[in-house]
Amino acid sequence: VPGTLVSSFIAAIEANDLDSAVAMVADDIEYDNVPMRTIRGKAEFRASLQPFLDATAEIEWVINHQVASGTPVEGVVMNERLDRFLVGDRWIEIPVAGLFVIRDGLIALWRDYFDLATFQSQMSP
């Protein structure tokens, strides 16, 4: 099922293993944080995640639900998550719903829906 790739991808993020995560995305990946901005292309994708992973001591993305259609080669996966980040000595928690479109066995689109203010209010000192 196409959900396996997404689960592996999220496990790589949680392990702070950016090389493995980037290996699972398409060259022309579209990475859209809906209330923020869209990143396009593998190099930009890596560059956008790197400082974020560097700043985070621990990452735990709890998947509450994950549903999928299609195949591991061409499919659609959606999940409901609680994305948790340990920044300094504080856990930041963001409720997220994510869409992943799989093409040629790689993540071609990753789009996360969340409330930006919920994130920002926790990031302010």
Added chain:
Amino acid sequence: VPGTLVSSFIAAIEANDLDSAVAMVADDIEYDNVPMRTIRGKAEFRASLQPFLDATAEIEWVINHQVASGTPVEGVVMNERLDRFLVGDRWIEIPVAGLFVIRDGLIALWRDYFDLATFQSQMSP
């Protein structure tokens, strides 16, 4: 597939047919607009939607993707939508990702993820 119930539910909302929509939800429905609040129970559910439907001349919820697991009796459905509302002479548009949990053939949980500021900025005059 469990997606059919959700598609019918959304069609009822678009048709401003609250009776039909309410008939598809469980007595103890949990309706959670993540950045806002959670409504519990059929009566509260109806009461929360009624003024909203009354204020809206047209409703169009475009489903970009919908994926599901389980059966029409017990299942999980997620969709990515663009929820459009005609308020006065203006279309309000909100990108949304929704989770629906089906229990006993009814919608027991409806949880929508979106950016509250994206909604509020369009509602202000």
